[in-house]
Amino acid sequence: MTTIEALPRPAGPAAPAAVRVLVIATQPLAAYGLRALVAHTSGLAWCGAAPSAEKALPTLRRLHPHVVLVDSRIDGDARGIHALRQARPGVRVIGLVHDDQATATGYLRAARAAQVNGLVSQSAAPAVLVAAIRTTHHERAFLDPQLAPLLAGSEVTGALPAQAVRLTPRQLEILTRIAHGLRNAEIADELGISVETIRTHAKQIMHRLTARDRAHAVARGYQLGLLRTPGTAAPRPA
Known part of the structure; x- marks a missing residue:
């Protein structure tokens, strides 16, 4: 599959302080949906999308996104997360966890080992994903509450008491x-x-x-x- 990095961008320049978001997903429709969410959320700016972490590296180096969203279906062992963090130290990475709970636990553990910054279920409400982007950008960990039972006691959490x-x-x-x-x-x-x-x-x-x-x-x-x-x-x- 060829890169889908060159999706059309929203009209007009992004605000200087906007959080730049890059997406790694295999399905163009998923990428378009995430692009629409980013484009219509104040304070966020779209950097593009790619079908793999490897193909995302040129964009990562050129556009310097603040946050990268990674589809767990194409990064089941979380090696992509590790590669992104190695290529650009300081980038914040959020794993978008597929709803197949039978394999989610293994992925979550691998993502933690790769020092993922946030974990969000792909069935989460849009507001939860937006909050995850903003929270991780401010260097705080974020765990979608839907995933909390799978990582009980994990330090990957942004919850208040x-x-x-x-x-x-x-x-x-x-x-x-x-x-x-x-x-x-x-x-x-x-x-x-x-x-x-x-x-x-x-x-x-x-x-x-x-x-x-x-x-x-x-x-x-x-x-x-x-x-x-x-x-x-x-x-x-x-």
Whole structure:
């Protein structure tokens, strides 16, 4: 397969402080989906995509991405992660873990050995992946809560102590709707309260979760068990 590095870029120059993202994935549709997420997220900039770590090295050296997303299906032994970190020390690497849980544990351990910076399930909500990119860029480890049971006790985690955070029932309602992608006006319509009240609650939620923005708040919510992940029981608000 030829490289898909030359995907069209979003119009207009990227902000100087934008986090540059490179993707390693075999399927063009997956790369396009990730490109769309990056292109429509403030503070992120698209560097391109490649079908393997080896073919990504020229782009890595030329465009100096801050964060590289690597599909676990083409890097099952995590050698690609190691090669990327060797080629550009300081680059942050996130493993996108395939949903085949029968092989996930072995991959997660290999990725840890290769000093991966973050691990995210490919079925994760977009906000979780965005939070992972931003968190790893700021030199903190990130572990998708869906993968936490497979690495219980691992140091690869960005979670806060669950007992340190409490949300009111109303705040939990609002956070859940933010996680579903609703805007303030849509949440206000659903709950029958004003948009200004939603903004106030959102600020309080971000403060309690020590989150930088809404996407980070959603990721914290998943990490702390405040939001539901597939197959889990509904959370209990304080």
